[in-house]
Amino acid sequence: MVVWTDQERAYIQDIFSKLNYEDAGPKALQRALIVYPWTQRYFASFGNLYNAEAIMSNPKVAAHGVVVLHGLDRAMKNMDDIKNTYAELSVLHSEKLHVDPDNFRLLADCLTIVIASTMGTSFTPEVQAAWQKFLAVVVSALRR
Amino acid sequence: MSLSAKDKLAVKTFFDKVASKAEDIGSEALARTLFVYPQTKTYFSHWADLSPGSPQVKKHGLTVMNGVLSAVELMDDLKGGLLSLSELHAFMLRVDPANFKIINHNLLVVLSMMFPDDFTAEVHVSVDKFLAQVSLALSE
Numbered sequence: 001m002v003v004w005t006d007q008e009r010a011y012i013q014d015i016f017s018k019l020n021y022e023d024a025g026p027k028a029l030q031r032a033l034i035v036y037p038w039t040q041r042y043f044a045s046f047g048n049l050y051n052a053e054a055i056m057s058n059p060k061v062a063a064h065g066v067v068v069l070h071g072l073d074r075a076m077k078n079m080d081d082i083k084n085t086y087a088e089l090s091v092l093h094s095e096k097l098h099v100d101p102d103n104f105r106l107l108a109d110c111l112t113i114v115i116a117s118t119m120g121t122s123f124t125p126e127v128q129a130a131w132q133k134f135l136a137v138v139v140s141a142l143r144r
Numbered sequence: 145m146s147l148s149a150k151d152k153l154a155v156k157t158f159f160d161k162v163a164s165k166a167e168d169i170g171s172e173a174l175a176r177t178l179f180v181y182p183q184t185k186t187y188f189s190h191w192a193d194l195s196p197g198s199p200q201v202k203k204h205g206l207t208v209m210n211g212v213l214s215a216v217e218l219m220d221d222l223k224g225g226l227l228s229l230s231e232l233h234a235f236m237l238r239v240d241p242a243n244f245k246i247i248n249h250n251l252l253v254v255l256s257m258m259f260p261d262d263f264t265a266e267v268h269v270s271v272d273k274f275l276a277q278v279s280l281a282l283s284e
Contacts (some may be wrong), residue, residue: 036274
């Protein structure tokens with residue numbers, strides 16, 4: 001059972017309230033595909049991923065980035081029971097898509113970096129700690 | 145995995161731009177390493193104050209960042225150029241190699257916070273590859 005302090009809940013809700021899902025989601029997924037190119041294998045049906053420019057202008061990547069963030073939004077709204085909230089998503093990612101769980105962490109790291117770039121100095125070490133704890137719980141809930 | 149000419153140019157250009165903020169970058173990255181990943185404090189148990197603003201964190205943050213900046217100059221031979229730092233980290237301090245990934249991640253977070261327009265996806269991938277090579281050189 002994950003225990004959240006009131007302060008952690010506040011930090012995480014604050015991040016989501018300031019987040020532009022249509023901007024951060026695509027950026028995070030684009031970065032993961034560019035910085036960790038092996039992740040592209042999971043998106044073979046998305047068309048042109050040949051180089052950074054192609055990835056950044058690919059509409060399917062952008063759309064999926066938004067989907068990912070809405071998924072995280074669900075976890076934020078059910079912070080005390082992320083494991084069950086993600087039961088179907090976990091089966092999808094592990095049984096159907098066969099995603100190597102380490103890649104969830106890589107996407108999470110890219111999202112952290114994108115959020116850091118938009119929040120600047122308000123992304124303090126305390127906020128970062130709460131945010132990364134949240135993402136770690138999400139990643140753990142997604143893996144088998 | 146080695147650095148392409150494009151990677152080296154991206155790394156050199158970016159770090160030339162940010163070098164003047166070395167102390168801020170290094171100390172912020174080290175502070176976050178100690179705060180967000182408390183297990184890393186074990187390597188600094190001889191310091192009186194491990195909190196983000198402490199003078200020891202600031203000073204050592206600058207040392208770390210200066211190390212990264214010298215690695216930029218030594219990009220064509222990281223193993224040879226970083227030999228003494230490698231002895232220090234791998235043999236004397238016995239740093240668990242996983243910790244290099246942690247400080248690298250925090251360096252990227254801080255660079256992204258401080259230089260959001262310059263730290264593009266293309267710069268990110270080259271810097272990530274570069275830091276991975278530096279970590280490899282330091283942990284062997």
